[in-house]
Amino acid sequence: xxxxxxxxxxxxxxxxxxxxxxxxxxxxxxxxxxxxxxxxxxxxxxxxxxxxxxxxxxxxxxxxxxxxxxxxxxxxxxxxxxxxxxxxxxxxxxxxxxxxxxxxxxxxxxxxxxxxxxxxxxxxxxxxxxxxxxxxxxxxxxxxxxxxxxxxxxxxxxxxxxxxxxxxxxxxxxxxxxxxxxxxxxxxxxxxxxxxxxxxxxxxxxxxxxxxxxxxxxxxxxxxxxxxxxxxxxxxxxxxxxxxxxxxxxxxxxxxxxxxxxxxxxxxxxxxxxxxxxxxxxxxxxxxxxxxxxxxxxxxxxxxxxxxxxxxxxxxxxxxxxxxxxxxxxxxxxxxxxxxxxxxxxxxxxxxxxxxxxxxxxxxxxxxxxxxxxxxxxxxxxxxxxxxxxxxxxxxxxxxxxxxxxxxxxxxxxxxxxxxxxxxxxxxxxxxxxxxxxxxxxxxxxxxxxxxxxxxxxxxxxxxxxxxxxxxxxxxxxxxxxxxxxxxxxxxxxxxxxxxxxxxxxxxxxxxxxxxxxxxxxxxxxxxxxxxxxxxxxxxxxxxxxxxxxxxxxxxxxxxxxxxxxxxxxxxxxxxxxxxxxxxxxxxxxxxxxxxxxxxxxxxxxxxxxxxxxxxxxxxxxxxxxxxxxxxxxxxxxxxxxxxxxxxxxxxxxxxxxxxxxxxxxxxxxxxxxxxxxxxxxxxxxxxxxxxxxxxxxxxxxxxxxxxxxxxxxxxxxxxxxxxxxxxxxxxxxxxxxxxxxxxxxxxxxxxxxxxxxx
Amino acid sequence: xxxxxxxxxxxxxxxxxxxxxxxxxxxxxxxxxxxxxxxxxxxxxxxxxxxxxxxxxxxxxxxxxxxxxxxxxxxxxxxxxxxxxxxxxxxxxxxxxxxxxxxxxxxxxxxxxxxxxxxxxxxxxxxxxxxxxxxxxxxxxxxxxxxxxxxxxxx
Ligand code: FES
Ligand code: FES
Numbered sequence: 001x002x003x004x005x006x007x008x009x010x011x012x013x014x015x016x017x018x019x020x021x022x023x024x025x026x027x028x029x030x031x032x033x034x035x036x037x038x039x040x041x042x043x044x045x046x047x048x049x050x051x052x053x054x055x056x057x058x059x060x061x062x063x064x065x066x067x068x069x070x071x072x073x074x075x076x077x078x079x080x081x082x083x084x085x086x087x088x089x090x091x092x093x094x095x096x097x098x099x100x101x102x103x104x105x106x107x108x109x110x111x112x113x114x115x116x117x118x119x120x121x122x123x124x125x126x127x128x129x130x131x132x133x134x135x136x137x138x139x140x141x142x143x144x145x146x147x148x149x150x151x152x153x154x155x156x157x158x159x160x161x162x163x164x165x166x167x168x169x170x171x172x173x174x175x176x177x178x179x180x181x182x183x184x185x186x187x188x189x190x191x192x193x194x195x196x197x198x199x200x201x202x203x204x205x206x207x208x209x210x211x212x213x214x215x216x217x218x219x220x221x222x223x224x225x226x227x228x229x230x231x232x233x234x235x236x237x238x239x240x241x242x243x244x245x246x247x248x249x250x251x252x253x254x255x256x257x258x259x260x261x262x263x264x265x266x267x268x269x270x271x272x273x274x275x276x277x278x279x280x281x282x283x284x285x286x287x288x289x290x291x292x293x294x295x296x297x298x299x300x301x302x303x304x305x306x307x308x309x310x311x312x313x314x315x316x317x318x319x320x321x322x323x324x325x326x327x328x329x330x331x332x333x334x335x336x337x338x339x340x341x342x343x344x345x346x347x348x349x350x351x352x353x354x355x356x357x358x359x360x361x362x363x364x365x366x367x368x369x370x371x372x373x374x375x376x377x378x379x380x381x382x383x384x385x386x387x388x389x390x391x392x393x394x395x396x397x398x399x400x401x402x403x404x405x406x407x408x409x410x411x412x413x414x415x416x417x418x419x420x421x422x423x424x425x426x427x428x429x430x431x432x433x434x435x436x437x438x439x440x441x442x443x444x445x446x447x448x449x450x451x452x453x454x455x456x457x458x459x460x461x462x463x464x465x466x467x468x469x470x471x472x473x474x475x476x477x478x479x480x481x482x483x484x485x486x487x488x489x490x491x492x493x494x495x496x497x498x499x500x501x502x503x504x505x506x507x508x509x510x511x512x513x514x515x516x517x518x519x520x521x522x523x524x525x526x527x528x529x530x531x532x533x534x535x536x537x538x539x540x541x542x543x544x545x546x547x548x549x550x551x552x553x554x555x556x557x558x559x560x561x562x563x564x565x566x567x568x569x570x571x572x573x574x575x576x577x578x579x580x581x582x583x584x585x586x587x588x589x590x591x592x593x594x595x596x597x598x599x600x601x602x603x604x605x606x607x608x609x610x611x612x613x614x615x616x617x618x619x620x621x622x623x624x625x626x627x628x629x630x631x632x633x634x635x636x637x638x639x640x641x642x643x644x645x646x647x648x649x650x651x652x653x654x655x656x657x658x659x660x661x662x663x664x665x666x667x668x669x670x671x672x673x674x675x676x677x678x679x680x681x682x683x684x685x686x687x688x689x690x691x692x693x694x695x696x697x698x699x700x701x702x703x704x705x706x707x708x709x710x711x712x713x714x715x716x717x718x719x720x721x722x723x724x725x726x727x728x729x730x731x732x733x734x735x736x737x738x739x740x741x742x743x744x745x746x747x748x749x750x751x752x753x754x755x756x757x758x759x
Numbered sequence: 760x761x762x763x764x765x766x767x768x769x770x771x772x773x774x775x776x777x778x779x780x781x782x783x784x785x786x787x788x789x790x791x792x793x794x795x796x797x798x799x800x801x802x803x804x805x806x807x808x809x810x811x812x813x814x815x816x817x818x819x820x821x822x823x824x825x826x827x828x829x830x831x832x833x834x835x836x837x838x839x840x841x842x843x844x845x846x847x848x849x850x851x852x853x854x855x856x857x858x859x860x861x862x863x864x865x866x867x868x869x870x871x872x873x874x875x876x877x878x879x880x881x882x883x884x885x886x887x888x889x890x891x892x893x894x895x896x897x898x899x900x901x902x903x904x905x906x907x908x909x910x911x912x913x914x
Contacts, residue, residue, distance in 0.1 A: 017860065021863050022839075022860075022867065023838075023840060025841070026860060028797070030786075073890070199882035199894065200797070201799065201800075248797075249895050278798040280805075370897075475896045651855040652857065658898030658899075659896045660898070661898055661899050685802070686805055694890045694894075694899045694902075695890035697886055
């Protein structure tokens with residue numbers, strides 16, 4: 001059993017943005033207005049694949065109240081996106097998905113803007129719609145990007161026609177291993193795409209003053225958004241300021257650079273502030289961040305003693321029409337298809353495939369829930385083939401401390417086995433159940449993402465603190481937890497600190513609310529900054545108390561001489577002294593923890609996601625009930641165990657797991673994007689695309705296995721926000737498969753699909 | 760077609776001229792200037808816009824502003840303040856029922872309607888009573904706890 005790190009219980013404190021949020025006084029982008037503000041609307045292609053014959057905006061421009069109408073001709077001709085730049089702000093020559101923007105309008109009211117958008121004449125010639133991943137990979141398939149070879153791709157990125165990127169993971173000799181196996185099990189698993197669906201539809205508001213623009217936007221990644229505006233409009237970084245007021249959720253759907261440049265361009269042309277607020281339908285159709293559909297073929301060789309000898313895999317990941325940030329998805333999917341298991345011989349090939357659908361992008365643990373669902377459904381099939389209990393099979397084959405994983409990484413202290421034990425014992429796995437109920441179990445893993453990050457901390461003359469950071473709060477509480485870290489370094493109360501955050505003009509760089517990285521990286525930066533102030537306080541206190549600075553401890557809001565608690569001075573008194581001279585200002589960044597080095601790693605098209613820093617582990621055990629007449633599955637109880645390292649803010653941590661589980665249940669049972677034959681979304685509304693409701697809530701319990709991790713964030717914290725979304729759907733699948741007698745090979749496992757599988 | 764009306768919101772009466780087709784949500788947000796009530800969807804699907812009209816919960820996105828004439832509208836701004844929170848607001852924070860906060864005003868107004876109707880709801884009654892309010896962040900469990908605790912405090 002991994003040791004739980006010794007911790008004093010974390011203080012309970014109310015999140016700093018809490019009072020704003022419960023009183024309705026907190027401002028989100030849609031709540032903001034500026035004097036003279038105009039309203040923006042976009043004209044979307046409305047067709048999945050077509051050659052543009054004509055875009056005529058003249059009628060729209062003459063409508064009273066219309067101030068600006070822009071198309072591709074009105075902005076610099078820039079092709080953007082990381083790794084595979086293949087996209088422009090406005091469509092040029094060809095449209096490749098229904099939500100592609102062909103024109104933007106700013107007008108005095110949203111209604112007039114809509115009228116103008118509707119008056120734009122768009123003539124086109126339809127092209128064949130590419131919407132089948134396998135067919136798209138055929139040598140004679142119609143191309144989504146005829147110019148694919150001309151794109152200025154970075155890094156080692158094998159590509160071919162509709163395959164935007166290709167990656168593999170490999171170890172040993174999968175063919176030889178398979179030949180040695182006593183039995184081989186094969187399976188195909190097909191997952192539909194789905195959506196992040198934050199409850200806040202996004203908004204953008206831009207205002208120019210001179211040559212500088214300020215953009216208030218609901219982004220998870222302010223610095224990425226700034227860089228996107230700079231790149232596409234040709235602006236200097238210090239001329240673009242991105243401010244996020246409160247952000248109404250993101251789940252990755254608001255990662256990346258989206259509509260900030262369109263609105264900035266409109267505002268510049270109109271010489272007025274311009275605001276965009278999305279409808280729910282637009283939130284479904286237009287962003288280039290939805291969860292990718294996927295096909296997974298798996299083949300595993302087993303020895304009759306129950307060990308895995310080899311695995312071969314083939315994965316097709318849907319890219320959609322443009323490569324947002326999905327270049328690394330194939331390799332990440334391959335890692336999840338291998339799973340946290342010991343196996344000596346592995347070869348998994350994975351491709352990112354263009355289609356004429358909405359682009360895919362980093363939605364909460366991209367690729368993982370679907371790939372884990374495939375891997376873990378397959379794992380239960382392996383156990384069945386061996387006539388072995390699936391939990392016993394996992395205990396035997398899952399990695400433990402010191403084991404080697406699928407690409408040759410050797411794992412230090414990890415809590416994988418402890419997670420299996422904790423989740424299954426808490427739900428009393430193996431107990432007798434009615435015949436239409438079962439407990440399904442799945443395990444998952446997810447990397448942490450070390451990276452650069454910065455923060456300032458200051459104490460003012462009254463001894464109250466201010467944290468100034470570029471980090472972004474999307475609701476998880478990660479930024480809110482920074483108060484606790486700063487307070488602990490200084491022996492103060494978290495409530496003594498306020499936070500200025502998500503403003504690129506003020507805070508130092510941070511990657512944003514993405515990759516579960518905020519606490520890991522910005523936490524390190526805040527600790528670094530706070531330690532500088534702590535040192536200043538100790539020097540001041542040493543002078544006042546006539547002691548050595550090294551003997552001063554900061555605790556309970558005061559500086560004490562160690563061992564002499566009566567020799568102390570309150571921090572506000574020290575702050576008052578400091579304010580007259582060298583101020584209490586800390587600037588922190590720190591060195592990111594190292595990524596592991598894997599000698600001889602044998603992956604093609606390496607996108608940097610095979611060697612995992614501070615890996616997180618999880619096991620979910622789910623008690624389900626199936627109505628055999630209708631195929632409706634009801635989730636009764638979810639028992640979770642997570643190794644995300646040290647837990648610093650328990651309320652927020654439990655909230656992440658519970659939210660991730662509910663999202664996972666949705667993905668398991670109801671959430672899937674449906675398309676028409678001509679490539680248009682059929683369920684772009686919350687009545688048709690069903691999120692889990694309050695009425696669906698099961699009992700969710702969570703155990704944290706607090707494994708000590710050296711190359712991690714503050715106090716050994718790993719990431720957490722994405723991990724809980726990984727194994728839920730897989731565990732539900734295994735519960736259903738027990739009741740149906742075979743896996744439901746399509747995700748989501750809707751009532752109809754479950755019923756069909758049971759026939 | 761416009762209509763002149765007096766709209767009573769949180770104890771203050773606002774004289775307004777509104778188009779008869781406008782919904783209460785947009786009038787509250789744009790004419791009255793109270794933006795605590797949120798818009799999360801296009802048509803009665805999310806509950807973010809929940810307000811009370813004469814104490815009854817309504818999705819203000821699907822309720823004509825003119826229908827509210829002569830009635831008393833209560834929004835999240837009318838419930839409690841940061842210094843003097845309503846027990847539901849305080850418990851939502853303490854229990855961790857708030858993450859991004861976008862569903863929160865609607866959730867709190869629905870809870871308020873539920874608790875005035877049924878001061879001692881079972882867990883199941885809370886779940887059903889709030890099933891029209893979507894939350895994508897919290898997984899609902901901490902909201903359930905918050906409302907259960909608030910009910911005890913209010914009784
Ligand atoms: S905005 Fe009214 S129910 Fe969604
Ligand atoms: S707290 Fe974000 S939607 Fe509920």
